[in-house]
Amino acid sequence: MNPLPNFTISKENHTTIICLIDRLDAKEAADLWKGITPKISPSPTRELILDLEKVTYLDTAGATFICHLKTFGKTRGYKDILIANLKPEYSTLLDLAKDISQKDFSGQIPKKLSFVEDKGKSVSDALLETKEFITYTGEIFWALVQSFLHPTKIRWADTFIIAERAGVDALPIVALISFIVGLVMAFQAAIPMQMFGAELYVSNLIGIAMVRELGPLMTAIVLAGRSASAFAAEIGTMRINEEIDALTVMGIDPVRFLIVPRVIASTFITPLLTIFSNLVGILGGALVITSMGYPIISYYNQIASFVEWNDFAGGMLKCFVFGILIATAGCIRGYQTQSGASAVGISTTRAVVTGIVLIAVFDGIFSIIYYYLGI
Amino acid sequence: MKQTETTIRIENLSAGYDNVPIMENINFEVLKGEVFVIIGGSGCGKSTLLKHMIGLLPPISGKVMILGKNLSHSSGKEKNRILQKIGVAFQGGALFGSMTVMENIKLPLKEFTRLPDSVMDDIVHLKLKLVGLENYAFFMPSELSGGMKKRAAIARAMALDPSIIFLDEPSAGLDPVTSAELDHLVTDLSASLGITFVIITHELASIEAISDRIIMLEKTKKGIVATGTPQQLKTNKSNPYAYNFFNRIVDKGEK
Numbered sequence: 001m002n003p004l005p006n007f008t009i010s011k012e013n014h015t016t017i018i019c020l021i022d023r024l025d026a027k028e029a030a031d032l033w034k035g036i037t038p039k040i041s042p043s044p045t046r047e048l049i050l051d052l053e054k055v056t057y058l059d060t061a062g063a064t065f066i067c068h069l070k071t072f073g074k075t076r077g078y079k080d081i082l083i084a085n086l087k088p089e090y091s092t093l094l095d096l097a098k099d100i101s102q103k104d105f106s107g108q109i110p111k112k113l114s115f116v117e118d119k120g121k122s123v124s125d126a127l128l129e130t131k132e133f134i135t136y137t138g139e140i141f142w143a144l145v146q147s148f149l150h151p152t153k154i155r156w157a158d159t160f161i162i163a164e165r166a167g168v169d170a171l172p173i174v175a176l177i178s179f180i181v182g183l184v185m186a187f188q189a190a191i192p193m194q195m196f197g198a199e200l201y202v203s204n205l206i207g208i209a210m211v212r213e214l215g216p217l218m219t220a221i222v223l224a225g226r227s228a229s230a231f232a233a234e235i236g237t238m239r240i241n242e243e244i245d246a247l248t249v250m251g252i253d254p255v256r257f258l259i260v261p262r263v264i265a266s267t268f269i270t271p272l273l274t275i276f277s278n279l280v281g282i283l284g285g286a287l288v289i290t291s292m293g294y295p296i297i298s299y300y301n302q303i304a305s306f307v308e309w310n311d312f313a314g315g316m317l318k319c320f321v322f323g324i325l326i327a328t329a330g331c332i333r334g335y336q337t338q339s340g341a342s343a344v345g346i347s348t349t350r351a352v353v354t355g356i357v358l359i360a361v362f363d364g365i366f367s368i369i370y371y372y373l374g375i
Numbered sequence: 376m377k378q379t380e381t382t383i384r385i386e387n388l389s390a391g392y393d394n395v396p397i398m399e400n401i402n403f404e405v406l407k408g409e410v411f412v413i414i415g416g417s418g419c420g421k422s423t424l425l426k427h428m429i430g431l432l433p434p435i436s437g438k439v440m441i442l443g444k445n446l447s448h449s450s451g452k453e454k455n456r457i458l459q460k461i462g463v464a465f466q467g468g469a470l471f472g473s474m475t476v477m478e479n480i481k482l483p484l485k486e487f488t489r490l491p492d493s494v495m496d497d498i499v500h501l502k503l504k505l506v507g508l509e510n511y512a513f514f515m516p517s518e519l520s521g522g523m524k525k526r527a528a529i530a531r532a533m534a535l536d537p538s539i540i541f542l543d544e545p546s547a548g549l550d551p552v553t554s555a556e557l558d559h560l561v562t563d564l565s566a567s568l569g570i571t572f573v574i575i576t577h578e579l580a581s582i583e584a585i586s587d588r589i590i591m592l593e594k595t596k597k598g599i600v601a602t603g604t605p606q607q608l609k610t611n612k613s614n615p616y617a618y619n620f621f622n623r624i625v626d627k628g629e630k
Contacts, residue, residue: 242469246531249429249463250483251455 007032009039016040016078018069019051024062033065040076048078053085063090063097071101129336136332140263143255147264159261166227167269171276174222178277181214182206182284190288199292200302206285207303212311215278217363220322223270224355228330231262232351235334236344244335259335263327270323271316278315314375318366322359329354380407381440382539382571383428388437390420390427396435397423399597403590407538410565410572410585414620415592421575422543424592428573429463429541430454442538459487462532466543468524470516476503476527477512483534502530506560522553529560539571540564546578558584579621583609591617 006028008019018036022028040048050066052058066083073081086094113121147154189202235258238244247254282303289299333351337343383405391397397420405411415421426432428439430446438447444457470479480499484490490498503509506526516524525545532540542561546554558581564570576582582589583605591601591608593616601608601617608617618624 237472241467241472242465243471245426245431246463246465246469246471248431249458249461250486251458252483252486 007036009036015047015049017049017051017084019054020066021054023057024055024065025057025059026061029061029065033068036069037072040073040078042076046078047080047082048073049082049084051084052087052090055087055090058087058090058093060093060097063093064101066094067097067101132336133332136335137328139255140259140328140331143253143260144263147256147260153256154264155257155261159265162262163265163269165230166223166265167273170222170226170273173226174219174273174277175280177218177222178210178215178281179284181218182210182281183287184284185209185214185281186285186288190292199289200294200298203285203289203299203302204306206282207307208311210278210281210285211307211315213315213363215274215281216315216318216322217359218281219270219274219277219319220326220359221356223266223273223323223326224329224359225352227266228326228333228351228355229348231327231330232334232337232347233344235259235331236337236347239335239337240339240343254335259327259331262331263324266327267320267323270326271319274315274319310375314366314370318363321362321366325358325362326355329358381405382407382442383411383573384440385428386438386440388424388427388439389435390423390432391435392423392432394435397597398592401437401598403599403602405539405571405573406588407571408565408569409587410561410574412582412586412589413573413575413592414577414582414589416594416620417577419592419594420597421592425541425543425573425575429461430458459483459535460538462529462535462537462540464525464528464532464540464542464545466547468516468528470519470524470527470531472516475513475515476508476519476530479516479527480531480534483531487535498534499530502533503527505533505564506530507556520553522549522557525549525557526560529557529564533564533570536568537570539573542572542574542576544575544577546576546581551580554578554581555584557581561585579623589617591620 006021008021010017010019018040020032024032050069052066055062070081070083083094186202186206189205190199193199193202235244238258244254244258247257286296286299290296330351333347333354336350337347381404385401385403388401389396389399390401401424413421413424423432427434427447428441430439434447438445440446441457442460444453446454446457449457470476471482474482477496477499480502481495484495484498488495500509500512503512506529508523508526508530511519511523511527516527519527529540529542529545545557545561549557561572561574562585565572572585574581574585586605589601589603589605589608590599592598593600601611601614603611603617605621608614609621610618612618
């Protein structure tokens with residue numbers, strides 16, 4: 001007799017009888033498997049009987065357990081394995097479990113790619129995606145050209161709403177970041193400058209850095225995080241809800257309808273936000289300089305005399321390009337959204353990453369061009 | 376209203392994605408004013424066929440002729456002109472979430488006509504009345520029930536008075552009463568306006584109530600396995616696919 005209460009094992013002549021008791025569900029089956037299998041000793045000549053008379057409940061886990069027990073018995077050398085006293089209400093479930101246990105599903109398991117295949121597929125996917133990205137960029141460019149040739153076809157109402165959301169609503173965060181950048185930069189620069197008694201020249205550094213580089217870059221990065229993700233999420237959700245298909249079958253070009261307003265809004269709002277960012281950043285620097293005892297007019301005069309219109313124009317040109325890149329990255333990633341619950345999240349992440357990478361790359365390109373142009 | 380004039384002709388269509396055919400050698404015609412239903416088991420390619428018929432997917436081979444024009448080989452303005460003759464109500468409605476019901480229906484009118492705003496408003500109210508949503512013009516799609524969304528989608532599909540309306544599973548996820556209301560709407564619009572309907576559905580009650588003609592698609596055969604009226608398919612034992620479908624018979628051999 002087995003000490004466990006949910007089964008008993010007895011032996012009569014050449015027959016081993018396992019009597020299963022009470023419930024046979026997932027929990028009990030797990031305990032039984034641990035309890036019974038060590039007790040079934042190798043016995044090539046014997047008969048094994050699984051007695052189900054005392055089973056009060058049998059579910060799919062229990063039925064599968066019985067089939068596995070039969071298979072296990074065969075591996076232990078039992079020639080005949082029988083099920084005894086099966087209640088009629090359990091027979092259908094047991095037949096189904098028997099059917100399943102005899103089928104080989106290994107053919108259905110997707111083939112696992114080898115390391116080389118996997119890497120090759122990644123490269124191929126990346127190339128295809130780049131091709132798709134370039135195609136979409138071309139489509140957007142063409143739609144922009146068409147829109148400027150026929151400005152009445154531009155959805156101006158939507159464009160202004162998007163500009164407000166991407167621009168006006170972003171003012172507080174742009175202000176906060178630019179102010180802190182200006183402030184921190186001024187503090188950091190003031191320490192070595194103080195050694196030479198040249199604190200006032202921190203103004204020159206703040207002015208040129210904000211106008212040429214940090215203003216455009218900070219604004220673009222904030223917009224990539226804020227607006228590119230929003231564009232990707234909006235368009236991605238529309239893709240999943242078949243709204244883009246609906247536009248297409250109405251004969252409305254989704255690129256003109258959805259993407260052009262966003263690109264126009266982003267292109268014009270980025271330079272405006274950058275001007276604001278430059279001013280607030282310079283204000284942050286002013287706080288540091290005035291706290292060192294210099295009058296604000298000296299700070300202003302230093303910047304006004306050092307920063308030239310060329311610097312300002314160079315920064316603004318970058319902003320236009322950054323604005324286009326941010327909107328294009330957001331919209332294309334949204335447009336590429338696949339189906340599934342996580343698809344919009346993935347598109348949003350990719351939009352931000354693509355936006356920031358493009359901003360960094362183009363900022364480098366601009367730096368090289370400006371260097372050679374002597375700007 | 377049913378006539379012998381062909382509105383849609385599908386010729387040797389091989390349908391699928393990325394040059395992998397799901398269906399091959401599809402041929403059928405839809406006549407003007409009829410309610411034409413496409414049925415078949417899950418995964419047999421009904422929605423794929425619909426996407427080819429409305430120009431969302433290019434055919435692998437063959438062609439889709441809509442009102443005598445080849446939709447498959449058209450592009451740009453020519454394609455847009457064909458698309459303006461059809462309306463599509465997608466399974467989930469596909470209403471634009473950022474617009475009111477009224478703005479949704481007005482959109483095609485604004486894009487393709489030069490009507491004064493007040494006239495467009497009246498047209499929208501008329502369409503909404505036809506689908507029984509006259510009191511919901513200023514609701515957002517998120518404020519509508521599933522059945523209302525589908526009716527609003529039908530109203531939008533009708534905005535430009537198309538000759539053909541495609542409905543993708545209009546009864547899916549609806550209670551029997553709302554589903555029956557949609558059936559009445561389809562038969563009323565077909566009878567009163569002579570619109571041709573192409574409907575994809577599984578609902579036996581709807582199929583029997585509204586369809587003039589049916590084609591049945593089958594996954595393993597990669598094509599059409601039955602064509603006829605609901606009565607013909609329901610009683611014709613020589614075609615086991617359709618007979619089993621209509622009489623809800625489980626063929627374990629096929630499984």
